[in-house]
Amino acid sequence: xxxxxxxxxxxxxxxxxxxxxxxxxxxxxxxxxxxxxxxxxxxxxxxxxxxxxxxxxxxxxxxxxxxxxxxxxxxxxxxxxxxxxxxxxxxxxxxxxxxxxxxxxxxxxxxxxxxxxxxxxxxxxxxxxxxxxxxxxxxxxxxxxxxxxxxxxxxxxxxxxxxxxxxxxxxxxxxxxxxxxxxxxxxxxxxxxxxxxxxxxxxxxxxxxxx
Amino acid sequence: xxxxxxxxxxxxxxxxxxxxxxxxxxxxxxxxxxxxxxxxxxxxxxxxxxxxxxxxxxxxxxxxxxxxxxxxxxxxxxxxxxxxxxxxxxxxxxxxxxxxxxxxxxxxxxxxxxxxxxxxxxxxxxxxxxxxxxxxxxxxxxxxxxxxxxxxxxxxxxxxxxxxxxxxxxxxxxxxxxxxxxxxxxxxxxxxxxxxxxxxxxxxxxxxxxx
DNA sequence: CATTAAATATGACCACAGTCATACATGACC
DNA sequence: GGTCATGTATGACTGTGGTCATATTTAATG
Numbered sequence: 001x002x003x004x005x006x007x008x009x010x011x012x013x014x015x016x017x018x019x020x021x022x023x024x025x026x027x028x029x030x031x032x033x034x035x036x037x038x039x040x041x042x043x044x045x046x047x048x049x050x051x052x053x054x055x056x057x058x059x060x061x062x063x064x065x066x067x068x069x070x071x072x073x074x075x076x077x078x079x080x081x082x083x084x085x086x087x088x089x090x091x092x093x094x095x096x097x098x099x100x101x102x103x104x105x106x107x108x109x110x111x112x113x114x115x116x117x118x119x120x121x122x123x124x125x126x127x128x129x130x131x132x133x134x135x136x137x138x139x140x141x142x143x144x145x146x147x148x149x150x151x152x153x154x155x156x157x158x159x160x161x162x163x164x165x166x167x168x169x170x171x172x173x174x175x176x177x178x179x180x181x182x183x184x185x186x187x188x189x190x191x192x193x194x195x196x197x198x199x200x201x202x203x204x205x206x207x208x209x210x211x
Numbered sequence: 212x213x214x215x216x217x218x219x220x221x222x223x224x225x226x227x228x229x230x231x232x233x234x235x236x237x238x239x240x241x242x243x244x245x246x247x248x249x250x251x252x253x254x255x256x257x258x259x260x261x262x263x264x265x266x267x268x269x270x271x272x273x274x275x276x277x278x279x280x281x282x283x284x285x286x287x288x289x290x291x292x293x294x295x296x297x298x299x300x301x302x303x304x305x306x307x308x309x310x311x312x313x314x315x316x317x318x319x320x321x322x323x324x325x326x327x328x329x330x331x332x333x334x335x336x337x338x339x340x341x342x343x344x345x346x347x348x349x350x351x352x353x354x355x356x357x358x359x360x361x362x363x364x365x366x367x368x369x370x371x372x373x374x375x376x377x378x379x380x381x382x383x384x385x386x387x388x389x390x391x392x393x394x395x396x397x398x399x400x401x402x403x404x405x406x407x408x409x410x411x412x413x414x415x416x417x418x419x420x421x422x
Numbered sequence: 423c424a425t426t427a428a429a430t431a432t433g434a435c436c437a438c439a440g441t442c443a444t445a446c447a448t449g450a451c452c
Numbered sequence: 453g454g455t456c457a458t459g460t461a462t463g464a465c466t467g468t469g470g471t472c473a474t475a476t477t478t479a480a481t482g
Contacts, residue, residue: 058430174389448458
């Protein structure tokens with residue numbers, strides 16, 4: 001996946017709009033390249049604006065902060081991932097498998113570029129809590145999808161109808177993100193998707209013993 | 212709970228050691244007060260050293276970064292919490308209740324000072340991933356405690372002996388931290404300890420339906 | 423084309439975390 | 453007490469993210 005995504009190649013726009021789009025794309029292009037080359041922390045805004053041929057103040061006309069720029073990249077990637085998930089949802093398989101497939105798919109997306117994911121997750125965490133609450137958190141997006149799957153599972157009968165749907169979706173979401181972070185910063189390497197897969201089994205069957 | 216904790220009131224120390232302890236305590240005293248008064252972000256190091264009557268460089272002889280200072284406060288509080296938990300562990304009650312009690316206790320500790328917890332968790336997250344890996348993550352501490360409880364539960368027979376202990380402990384830890392973050396930054400207020408309690412029930416019984 | 427208002431661009435500037443060469447204080451040894 | 457090695461203190465300095473008053477560009481109006 002490339003981090004650079006050119007957008008809005010509008011035809012019917014004023015000179016102003018055209019220049020704005022051009023500048024915006026130039027920032028994406030340069031920042032995307034530099035982030036990939038040297039990482040987020042080691043890329044300075046001064047560098048970005050120098051290579052993009054714009055003034056420093058201009059950068060902040062387009063993005064409120066350096067972090068916001070990275071989060072924009074992250075959101076684009078996330079949008080792509082979630083849109084791909086939608087397809088999977090229509091297949092007729094047991095709920096557990098559906099949930100597993102969904103999470104394994106997202107996990108594999110992350111596994112494809114561990115460093116990039118680390119960068120995104122790290123900056124996402126930094127940003128977390130500062131946000132004015134208006135931008136949807138990706139944990140909520142995942143939780144909502146899971147909610148839908150579990151709800152469907154209750155109707156089909158392969159999910160216990162006694163449970164609170166929101167709690168269940170929340171639990172799985174929590175397991176997912178915690179596992180992701182453990183995997184990202186683990187000393188030894190292992191398969192994140194396998195790990196998450198095993199955990200879904202566990203949470204479906206429960207921990208309780210027979211005794 | 213006060214954020215200031217004076218320590219090492221050694222008797223048999225050299226003048227050097229005495230001065231060091233004095234300076235260290237002065238930093239704790241001033242920083243603790245300022246963090247409480249105006250929050251972590253809005254307290255500058257210049258302010259701390261000015262009020263503490265030391266040079267700026269001196270601060271960095273004692274703490275490698277501003278964040279390290281806050282994490283030190285956090286660790287102290289965490290140590291206290293975990294040491295209190297140890298007592299609970301010896302009581303003879305079902306494993307599920309033991310786990311529930313443990314998490315509810317930690318949750319209640321957090322509930323007592325939401326703003327302080329938010330500050331700690333937020334800076335902890337910022338720091339996460341940067342850490343050279345040598346400082347034990349509090350998620351690992353919790354996970355280890357849960358591991359012990361689950362292991363004991365298997366022996367007693369009230370935990371399914373088929374499960375992987377580490378996975379189970381990990382799952383509960385993940386649920387805990389995700390729930391904590393959701394609670395900390397939720398728009399509406401609710402009981403975090405009740406929330407976590409209900410989730411433990413769910414994860415013990417499993418999500419699966421009868422069908 | 424001239425005038426004007428609004429959008430956009432800009433870089434000097436600021437605040438703040440963190441560094442480092444230098445100065446100073448302490449205590450060990452004579 | 454005098455000398456010296458080593459531990460500690462210091463603040464001028466640096467790097468970087470972000471701001472803001474001002475300049476420039478665009479386009480609407482007559």
